[in-house]
Amino acid sequence: MTRYDLALIGFGGVNRALAELIAGRGDALEAELGFALRVVAITDLRAGSLVRTDGDGIDLAPLLAVAPGELDFSAMDGGDAEPRNEWVIREVPADIVAEATFTNPMDGEPALSHVRWAIEAGKHVCTTNKGPVALHCRSLRELARRHGVCFEFEGTVMSGTPVLRTARRMFGGLAVTGFEGVLNGTSNYVLGRLESGLSFADAVAEAQALGYAEADPTADIEGYDVQLKVMILANEVLGAGLTRADVPCTGISALTAEDVRRAAAEGLRWKLVGSAARRPDGTVEARVAPVALPDGHPLAGVTGPVNTVAFHTDLLGTVTVGGPGAGRVETAYALLSDVIGIHEQSGRAVAGAKSLQEAHRG
């Protein structure tokens, strides 16, 4: 049985939910997927670091019994009060580094360094962190190629909804000419509540109370979160090399509740749309802006916190993929789907190696 040793970098909601999945259904996953998962290291800004590479690795159940804010690795066997990210990523023997620290849209740090260190150490990386992927995907992919490891990031767009992997693996032989997406659940929820008659401030407050919006909702409301996702999708699906400056961004605060209600009365629904399209000269044009969509548009019926991306293709016309845009379990599943992707890619190498062994034996 193949086993992958994981190092979890950042132990907030997402990696904690991944640990819960491994602790709670690791055996079932092993039976279904054909590989076992063992967590050998965890680092966290507040809790410090914990390393156990012997036996079953880190015993997750006791950690998960402690409330997130109260976790302290320093007194544990193999623990330290410091996160020691660089040392853990570079030196602790692990097969896969799962990076789930906070997104920094300016320079991608410190996640960018975490990803680089892991790849340089010959470890596969999966991350839910939009920063390094939006800003440095091409160079990180090239670095991964040189080191013969996988760099996976399904969770950076629409949490565990298989958007990037669908575009990468289900569209062979098609030309994708562009896409439009409702890629932020908070802003979409707010727009729906404006249609229902709430004021902008009340709608945002409600989204915060429901856990959709952060304490500071700026990135959601002003479109900056969508901007990063458009960069990731455009760079991945259309091969564009977009920077933030290439993606003009207008958020929904440009709209009034009255605008939204009046449009709804005319059968139009305002959505915050992130889009990109290939120009005739081959370059890619992208933007984030509110758009009043008519009934029948593939994104018009996307309501509440749901996200959907509509890919425009030559042979199939428009193909949509919809699902949760956020959520800790949903995003943890993205990491699990990345691990499955890593297993499938390295599985071929394993199959080749097995034939080799059999040939040597024969």
Added chain:
Amino acid sequence: MTRYDLALIGFGGVNRALAELIAGRGDALEAELGFALRVVAITDLRAGSLVRTDGDGIDLAPLLAVAPGELDFSAMDGGDAEPRNEWVIREVPADIVAEATFTNPMDGEPALSHVRWAIEAGKHVCTTNKGPVALHCRSLRELARRHGVCFEFEGTVMSGTPVLRTARRMFGGLAVTGFEGVLNGTSNYVLGRLESGLSFADAVAEAQALGYAEADPTADIEGYDVQLKVMILANEVLGAGLTRADVPCTGISALTAEDVRRAAAEGLRWKLVGSAARRPDGTVEARVAPVALPDGHPLAGVTGPVNTVAFHTDLLGTVTVGGPGAGRVETAYALLSDVIGIHEQSGRAVAGAKSLQEAHRG
């Protein structure tokens, strides 16, 4: 370069569109996908059969220049006035048989025999034919396993929209608990036109004029087409062993235009929904019936001829995949995606064989 030799069984709209793709962009596909396609046999009820296994195989351009109804293989080199399906499928050396004859919902014939003959002859099969897949998927899959070949049928549900392949390859580690789908474009188009105020008869006539509905629209309107797709999806995604008798079926003719308009005024949209769900005891319950969906339901915004399936899962909640439900080019793409799937699956064997050769050489 790997090359796959194809035998096209049935040369109606779909396989003709596949031939157009191969003739028109075979080189581009070869560069992108890493394999070449050569058509070595075509059979058709009206045109007869044509076999060319030398050189570049069948020269497609002259065939495609002839109007579909006027094609006659009998006078051509390698041609015969008879389709000779069994002989062609069993005896002509080909790697993949692309079966695209008409769907027979009663016993699946003659497509069922076509698929069996191909598998028994050690050939991979891809088909867009719902009959054999809905009625005999389990036994055909088992037959294919025993003969070491692939049995692919993406085009049986939502043409080339990657629904079956998404469920099979993108949901690892998830439990799919059920699905609901708008799986027939004709009936969905008709329902939309009833909302706009048309009578039932006028809406059906319009769908026929637009090419969405067949001359006899019974299978679309009465839900029988959706019933087959529900069986395929439920058997494939939920491991159910459903027969037609297990899927009660009510079509949209049970609705009046007035029902649809009144619901629309209340914000409800009637859709013909094919659904299945796992019961607590593990068995699967399925049905086809019109349902009045509220705004916010993932299928409520599916308009016109578009199809969408909403998969219900444990970790991700609802994930939707939408796209074209029919169309000759769209369905031909399904066959191409099946060939890509066959290539990926046999690619591993090839990688193994290559390692073997290298080991022998080394």
